[in-house]
Amino acid sequence: MAGVSSQSLPLLPGCSYHISVIFKDDMGNTFSGRLIADLRQAGLLTLQGNQMIDSFQQSNICIIILSDGYFSSEGHLDEFVKIVGSSEPLRIVPVYYNVDRSDVRHQLGSVGEAFSVFETGNEDDVSPLREALKKVVNIPGYNVGNVANGNQSEEGLIEKIVREMKDKVNRIVCPPKPLAVGLDSRANPLNCWMKVA
DSSP states (O other): OOOOOGGGSOOOTTOSEEEEEEOOGGGTTHHHHHHHHHHHHTTOOEEEESSHHHHHHTEEEEEEEEOHHHHTOHHHHHHHHHHHHTSOGGGEEEEESSSOHHHHHHTOHHHHHHHHHHHTTOHHHHHHHHHHHHHHHTSOOEETHHHHTTSSOHHHHHHHHHHHHHHHHHHHHSOOOOOOTTOHHHHHHHHHHHTOO
């Protein structure tokens, strides 16, 4: 992947990073490590999130890698509720790593088991967590579990995520401005020449 100067990619005011990647360390760091390395190589200032809420507040976009282990960590779930509740959906990108989106939506399978453990002793926190989960599963994301079924290689999926995150950073920070009436026909050739969408 060709490197690009990170200075050419804009940041939101108050942000120090383009992307923060939040995950539970139980993944063996294979997928997450390659994703982070490729994001950085593509010129995206990328923060690996240990303290999630701090990481998120410093970044344009937050990629949350949801895995079995992620749901078994009470600390991750508390921070997850804070992140989802304090942001606009455009800034969150879920990646389902060996968990199914429908299991997250309905708290089934290993996600349901971890959720049951969380419910014990945390009755007051269950409702906000359910709302946060509903919000996240309705945000377009990526399912790494489909990679294992032959739909796309893990490497191909990482390349796709990196490419789409570069586009998303530009859309969030520099949304397209509507042109004045009558300028479209004159601006289109110039936009094509400059590769501006």
